[in-house]
Structure formats: C-alpha cells, structure tokens
Amino acid sequence: MRRYRRLGAVLLxxxxxxxxxxxxxxxxxxxxxxxxxxxxxxxxxxxxGTFPLTGVAAPGYSEIPKGIKAYFDYxxxxxxxxxxxxxxxxxxxxxxxxxxxxxxxxxVLKDKVFAMLGSLGTPTHEAVVDFLNDNKVPDIFVSxxxxxxxxxxxxxxxxxxxxxxxxxxxxxxxxxxxxxxxDAKIGLFLQDDDFGASxxxxxxxxxxxxxxxxxxxxxxxxxxxxxxxxLKASGADLVVGFNVPxxxxxTQLVSLKVGYKPQWFYSNVGSDPTLVGALLANFSxxxxxxxxxxxDGVMSTAYLPGVDQPxxxxxxxxxxxxxxxxxxxxxxxxxxxxxxxxxTFVQALQAAGQDLTREGLVDALASDGxxxxxxxYGPFRxxxxxxxxxxxxxxxxxxGGATQPLTDVLTTDIGDADIEKYDGExxxxxxNGIPK
Amino acid sequence: MSTxxxxxxALWRVPLLRHVVLGLxxxxxxxxxxxxxxxxxxxxxxxxxxxxxxxxxxxxxxGFSGQLSLGHGAFLAVGAYTTAVLLExxxxxxxxxxxxxxxxxxxxxxxAVVGIAAARLHGPYVAGATLALAVAVPxxxxxLDGLGQEQGLHVRVPDVxxxxxxxxxxxxxxxxxxxxxxxxxxxxxxxxxxxxxxxLMRSRVxxxxxxxxxxxxxxxxxxxxxxxxxxxxxxVSTAAAGLxxxxxxxxxxxxxxxxxxxxLSVTLLSAIVLGGLGTLSGALIGxxxxxxxxxxxxxxxTSAGLSDVRAAELAPVAYGLIMIxxxxxAPAGIVGSLRRVWWRRxxxx
Numbered sequence: 192m193r194r195y196r197r198l199g200a201v202l203l204x205x206x207x208x209x210x211x212x213x214x215x216x217x218x219x220x221x222x223x224x225x226x227x228x229x230x231x232x233x234x235x236x237x238x239x240g241t242f243p244l245t246g247v248a249a250p251g252y253s254e255i256p257k258g259i260k261a262y263f264d265y266x267x268x269x270x271x272x273x274x275x276x277x278x279x280x281x282x283x284x285x286x287x288x289x290x291x292x293x294x295x296x297x298x299v300l301k302d303k304v305f306a307m308l309g310s311l312g313t314p315t316h317e318a319v320v321d322f323l324n325d326n327k328v329p330d331i332f333v334s335x336x337x338x339x340x341x342x343x344x345x346x347x348x349x350x351x352x353x354x355x356x357x358x359x360x361x362x363x364x365x366x367x368x369x370x371x372x373x374d375a376k377i378g379l380f381l382q383d384d385d386f387g388a389s390x391x392x393x394x395x396x397x398x399x400x401x402x403x404x405x406x407x408x409x410x411x412x413x414x415x416x417x418x419x420x421x422l423k424a425s426g427a428d429l430v431v432g433f434n435v436p437x438x439x440x441x442t443q444l445v446s447l448k449v450g451y452k453p454q455w456f457y458s459n460v461g462s463d464p465t466l467v468g469a470l471l472a473n474f475s476x477x478x479x480x481x482x483x484x485x486x487d488g489v490m491s492t493a494y495l496p497g498v499d500q501p502x503x504x505x506x507x508x509x510x511x512x513x514x515x516x517x518x519x520x521x522x523x524x525x526x527x528x529x530x531x532x533x534x535t536f537v538q539a540l541q542a543a544g545q546d547l548t549r550e551g552l553v554d555a556l557a558s559d560g561x562x563x564x565x566x567x568y569g570p571f572r573x574x575x576x577x578x579x580x581x582x583x584x585x586x587x588x589x590x591g592g593a594t595q596p597l598t599d600v601l602t603t604d605i606g607d608a609d610i611e612k613y614d615g616e617x618x619x620x621x622x623n624g625i626p627k
Numbered sequence: 628m629s630t631x632x633x634x635x636x637a638l639w640r641v642p643l644l645r646h647v648v649l650g651l652x653x654x655x656x657x658x659x660x661x662x663x664x665x666x667x668x669x670x671x672x673x674x675x676x677x678x679x680x681x682x683x684x685x686x687x688x689x690g691f692s693g694q695l696s697l698g699h700g701a702f703l704a705v706g707a708y709t710t711a712v713l714l715e716x717x718x719x720x721x722x723x724x725x726x727x728x729x730x731x732x733x734x735x736x737x738x739a740v741v742g743i744a745a746a747r748l749h750g751p752y753v754a755g756a757t758l759a760l761a762v763a764v765p766x767x768x769x770x771l772d773g774l775g776q777e778q779g780l781h782v783r784v785p786d787v788x789x790x791x792x793x794x795x796x797x798x799x800x801x802x803x804x805x806x807x808x809x810x811x812x813x814x815x816x817x818x819x820x821x822x823x824x825x826x827l828m829r830s831r832v833x834x835x836x837x838x839x840x841x842x843x844x845x846x847x848x849x850x851x852x853x854x855x856x857x858x859x860x861x862x863v864s865t866a867a868a869g870l871x872x873x874x875x876x877x878x879x880x881x882x883x884x885x886x887x888x889x890x891l892s893v894t895l896l897s898a899i900v901l902g903g904l905g906t907l908s909g910a911l912i913g914x915x916x917x918x919x920x921x922x923x924x925x926x927x928x929t930s931a932g933l934s935d936v937r938a939a940e941l942a943p944v945a946y947g948l949i950m951i952x953x954x955x956x957a958p959a960g961i962v963g964s965l966r967r968v969w970w971r972r973x974x975x976x
Contacts, residue, residue, distance in 0.1 A: 283939030384777030
C-alpha cells in the first residue's frame with residue numbers, strides 16, 4: 192500500500208511543479224518575427240525529401256535523390272551557397288501515403304529541416320501538402336506533374352512544382368497531332384487518376400473529334416490485354432498513353448502478342464527508353480532482349496536533356512558531377528532529373544540571399560524564379576499567380592534509345608493559354624557548374 | 628492497514644474494477660507523457676494508438692475467437708473513408724467524437740454483413756474471404772468518384788478546442804498543437820477501447836469465444852450458439868477497426884487507396900503474433916514495435932554511416948529477422964513468453 196501512496200505523491204508533485212510554470216502568451220507568436228530560420232545556421236542548411244527507396248516504385252525513382260545528393264556534394268565541395276553547406280536527408284515512403292506522412296513528420300518535427308525538396312508522387316504528396324503549408328515549410332519542386340502543385344498559390348503558398356504539368360503536355364501533344372496527323376484515329380490509354388485525367392483534358396482541347404476510344408487502367412493490375420484489345424477493335428491507328436513506365440512495357444508486350452501496330456505516343460513520364468527496355472526484358476522473362484529498340488518510332492515529349500545527348504553541356508556537367516560525387520554506375524535520366532532539381536534549388540538559395548529565411552526563399556522563387564536559366568528547355572512559370580514548374584516542351588521521336596526532336600521548343604500553360612514557340616536561347620551552365 | 632490491504636487485494640480481483648483503475652492510471656500517465664514529448668514523438672504515439680486499437684480488435688477475432696482475418700485493413704479503410712468524407716472541408720456536421728462514432732457505426736454495419744457470411748465458413752476459408760475484401764475495398768475506393776480515387780481525400784482535423792487546450796495546459800503546462808491533439812484523441816480512444824475489450828474478454832461472451840476457438844463441436848454441445856458468437860466477435864472486432872481507421876485518417880491527414888493495401892492487413896496480423904496472440908498487452912507491444920522499430924533502425928543505420936537508401940532497406944530486414952526469431956524462439960509471442968517465465972517463477976506451470 193505504501194508503494195501506491197508514494198506514487199500518488201510523486202504524481203501530485205509533478206502536477207504542481209509543471210503547472211507552477213507560468214504560461215507564456217508570446218510563445219506562439221515568437222516564431223513569426225523576422226522570418227523563420229529553422230534548419231539554417233551560418234554554415235549549414237538542412238533539406239529533406241521523401242522518395243520511394245524500397246518497394247515497387249523504387250526502380251528508377253530511387254535514383255532521383257542520389258542525383259540530388261551528388262549535385263549538393265559538388266556544390267558543398269566548392270564552399271556551398273553563401274558559405275552554407277547543404278545537408279540532404281532523404282526518407283523512404285515506399286510510395287505509401289501513410290508512410291509519407293510519418294517520415295515527413297520526422298523530417299519537419301524531429302530533424303527540423305529548412306525546406307522539403309523534390310518529394311515524389313501525387314497521392315503520396317497529397318498526404319502532406321496541407322501539413323507543410325500549415326507549418327509554413329517551403330515545399331519546393333514536388334516531383335510530379337500534377338497541376339495541384341502550383342495552380343493555386345493562394346491555397347498552397349509554400350508549394351512549388353518543377354516539371355512540366357500533364358495538362359499542358361496533353362495540349363502540346365494534341366496540337367502536334369491536329370497539325371501533323373489530322374486523319375489519325377486516336378485511342379487513349381490512361382492511368383485512371385489525376386495523371387490520365389489531366390492529360391486527356393489537355394488533349395481534348397485540340398483533338399476531341401479525332402478520339403475514337405478511351406481505355407483506362409488502375410495502377411497495380413498487370414493485365415492490360417482487355418484495354419489493348421478494345422483499342423485494336425476500335426480501329427485506332429494512333430494511341431496516346433498517359434501512363435507510367437511499367438505500363439509502357441506492358442502495352443508494348445500485349446500489342447506484340449495480339450498483332451496490333453498503331454503509332455504509339457507516350458507522355459514523357461512513361462517513355463524513358465532505358466527503364467522501359469529493362470522492364471520489357473524483365474516482364475517477358477528475357478524473350479524481349481532488345482527492349483529499347485522496340486520503342487523505335489514511338490513519339491513522346493521532352494523538357495530536359497537526357498543521357499542520349501552526351502555532348503549537351505548540361506549532360507557533360509552532370510557526368511562530371513556524377514563521376515566525382517556519385518555512387519558509381521552509369522549516369523541515368525533519373526539522376527539527371529535529380530541533379531537538375533538540385534540545380535534549380537541552388538538558384539533559389541542564391542536568389543534568397545545571405546540572410547536565408549523560409550519566407551525569403553519562397554518570395555525569391557515567386558519573384559525571380561521566372562527568370563532562372565537552367566537545364567530545362569523552357570522557362571519556369573513561377574510568379575505570384577502560379578507556382579507551376581517549367582512549360583517548355585519538345586515533341587520527340589525515339590530511335591535507337593535516343594530522342595530526335597520533331598518540333599521547336601513550345602511553351603504553354605494550363606487552361607486556354609496558347610501554345611507558342613519559345614524564342615529563348617538554350618542556356619549553358621556556368622563554368623564552375625554552380626549558378627550565381 | 629492490513630485489513631485494508633486484504634480488502635483492496637480482493638477488490639483488485641474484480642476485473643471490471645481492475646480494468647477501470649488501470650484505465651484511469653493509463654489516462655493520467657498519457658496526459659503527462661504526451662504533454663512532455665516533442666510533436667514528432669506525439670505523432671508517433673498517435674500512429675501507435677490507431678495500430679494498437681486495430682490490433683486489439685484483431686486479437687479478439689483471431690487470437691480469441693479463432694477466426695483468421697487477412698483483411699482487417701479493409702475495415703480500417705471503411706472507418707477512415709467515413710471520417711475523411713465527414714472531415715473533408717475541416718467542418719464536420721457534428722463534434723469530432725460524433726465523427727468517430729459515425730465511423731464505428733458504418734464499419735460495424737459492414738463488419739456485421741461480412742461476419743454473417745464468414746460465420747458459415749471455417750478456418751482458411753474465413754482467411755480467404757477476408758483477403759478478398761482487403762483487395763476489393765481499396766479498388767472500390769479507386770473506382771468511386773466521390774472518394775477521391777487514387778489521390779484520396781484530404782482530412783482536415785478541426786482546430787484544437789479552446790477548452791481542451793486550456794485544460795491540458797492547466798494540468799501539464801504544455802500547449803496542444805494539432806499533431807499532439809490527434810495523439811490525445813488516439814490514446815483516450817485506446818484506453819477506452821482496451822478497458823471495454825478487456826472486460827468483454829473476461830465476461831461470459833469472452834468465455835464462449837474461447838470455447839469455440841478451442842473446440843467448436845464441444846462448445847456447441849455445451850450450449851454455445853456458434854454462429855451468433857462468431858458474428859459477435861466479428862462485430863466487436865470491426866468496431867475497433869472502424870475507430871482505428873477514423874484515427875488513422877486524422878493522423879495520416881489523407882485517406883487514399885494505397886494506404887490500405889493488403890500489406891496493412893498482414894502487418895496488423897504480424898503485430899499480434901509478434902506481441903503474443905490472444906492478449907491485449909501483446910497487441911499493444913506489437914503495435915509499439917511496428918511504430919518505433921523502423922524509424923529507430925533507420926536512424927541507427929544512418930548514424931552507423933550507411934547511405935539513406937541502405938538505411939531505409941535495413942528496416943524491413945530488422946523487422947523480418949525479429950519476426951523469424953520470435954516464431955522460432957518464442958512461438959507464444961513476446962507477452963506469452965514473458966508470462967510463461969513469470970508463471971514458472973511462481974511455480975504455477
């Protein structure tokens with residue numbers, strides 16, 4: 192009995208001791224003065240991101256954070272940005288929104304990162320976008336083409352997109368088809384979510400009357416025979432696919448099997464020849480070994496130079512960065528993507544100046560981001576009214592694992608914006624490889 | 628003094644009193660612990676709370692009444708989607724407790740229907756039927772327009788009520804931020820659920836469940852109505868799953884199909900096997916492992932000099948190894964083995 196009495200006394204003392212401390216009325220407002228410098232010291236900046244490092248989405252995507260790390264290491268080796276070294280932390284969410292939420296809590300609440308960078312995926316990032324904006328954490332360059340990352344800066348003032356959005360891509364593809372293949376009967380092969388829906392909305396602005404069949408798939412299933420058979424039966428001779436790489440491989444395999452040979456036009460996301468080639472070899476259990484060349488003649492769009500252009504000054508730079516700071520292995524388009532995001536992030540840090548705050552970074556992106564010159568073919572759309580990423584596309588044709596441009600660089604925007612030829616000169620990287 | 632000790636020891640043997648006292652102690656400790664920890668730890672504890680509620684419900688069904696459910700994630704999904712629909716604009720039609728009750732009611736309705744079907748099945752067929760459910764429910768959510776498809780629905784937890792913030796501050800001296808608020812809700816729900824479940828398992832109903840899981844023919848001869856007892860176990864278990872789903876929606880802040888894959892159901896099952904089948908303390912320990920182990924192993928890996936990717940791969944490896952070790956060395960689970968040691972010490976076994 193005495194034991195319990197002692198426990199009671201301890202609890203009582205603890206209660207008295209804690210409630211004796213006065214409530215500080217200013218506590219909640221103290222962060223708001225003079226800007227938030229969480230995660231920033233005179234010598235370091237903590238930056239974090241969430242990616243699928245394990246699980247089905249990991250192949251390909253898990254290389255993006257490695258690219259980001261290699262470029263940051265390269266910058267740090269030359270003294271960092273304004274004397275600050277960038278500390279990059281990546282957390283695995285396995286492409287599961289529940290995990291994204293848990294590891295984002297860890298990055299923001301425990302590791303106290305200054306900003307999130309490049310966090311990947313539409314459904315995964317949906318889980319944390321409210322949390323990041325409520326906590327006023329810069330949510331920079333979400334690795335996904337959903338228009339949700341930037342079409343409404345009033346709703347999500349702290350979130351910025353980076354890559355081209357799916358709706359604009361649909362418009363560019365639609366206009367190309369309307370101009371160059373006006374007699375084509377179009378079948379659509381769409382992922383049954385925001386990705387496919389945005390692409391379809393863009394396409395229908397130009398080729399609504401040419402579309403003869405729409406087939407959708409749910410990510411997770413591996414049998415696309417019914418969809419391909421329906422496309423074949425409809426007589427479509429041009430199939431536009433807004434799908435992820437594994438479904439490019441699956442549709443190619445099934446159409447080989449059923450003898451369906453339309454012109455294929457895949458969105459940028461689903462058209463990486465190296466990854467699709469490897470997937471084809473894997474899915475066909477080795478029966479298809481020349482996977483990359485199976486994609487010869489397939490059309491797509493590009494907004495960033497790829498490893499098939501080793502003479503491009505950006506790719507040369509990235510090769511140098513990867514050789515010096517990478518983990519070995521060849522340079523891939525996913526590494527290029529990560530390094531390009533990191534390059535734009537360093538541009539934003541430079542623009543935010545010596546006195547780095549969370550507010551300062553976001554303001555600098557909104558005011559100066561539209562003028563950033565970088566590896567992307569077109570300019571960024573960053574302004575007070577839009578946080579959407581780059582908008583410069585080139586329609587391309589794949590041949591021998593490389594891309595051949597079919598058009599000039601075209602820029603557009605979501606909604607009714609026209610598609611225009613981009614007049615700007617392609618930018619070249621500064622000699623030391625670090626933006627000023 | 629000694630008569631008081633004897634009398635209180637006698638009272639301690641009354642399950643209802645004991646459970647309520649333990650519950651009250653739990654609530655008090657929770658108040659101080661959640662108040663003194665960082666928001667990140669509170670968020671982890673919120674995760675543990677919803678996992679523990681779901682695992683507790685699964686313990687009743689699988690550990691206690693002997694029906695193997697491979698599809699409990701589906702019931703969590705029903706609870707979570709009910710909550711998400713009600714909280715989508717952050718302005719629910721009734722107070723938050725009402726939202727949680729609504730989630731429980733809807734899930735129980737679904738659980739009763741499934742339970743009636745499952746009561747006619749035996750052993751592996753129950754597992755098969757529930758597994759089908761775990762695959763079907765998320766796909767249904769992908770298909771229906773109103774449920775946000777692949778992106779899912781955003782969940783906005785309403786602001787922390789002023790009275791709650793002030794009360795907690797009076798007692799612990801800590802402010803309640805939105806992350807901690809969900810942890811408070813979760814742990815209160817956890818304590819209430821466990822007190823109710825513990826009483827139920829000690830009652831007549833619990834004894835019939837135990838009887839039918841040991842030998843259903845003998846139980847039937849002894850007068851247990853098998854079908855009714857099985858359906859009741861399903862209903863109780865899904866009520867817990869619905870509550871867990873509701874809290875999960877609030878803790879994760881989004882409800883989307885990919886959060887409720889078959890993985891979730893199997894993970895829950897592994898938690899109760901790991902902790903100790905058939906005991907609530909086992910369910911609690913199992914869910915604590917699920918919550919804290921991956922993050923602890925990953926940060927250990929990073930501090931040991933592994934790259935972020937390698938460290939991330941370490942977590943499933945560690946969990947798998949622990950699972951193998953428990954099944955090989957302590958087949959009764961962590962709690963079961965500890966209990967056996969305790970009994971042996973006291974010369975009972």
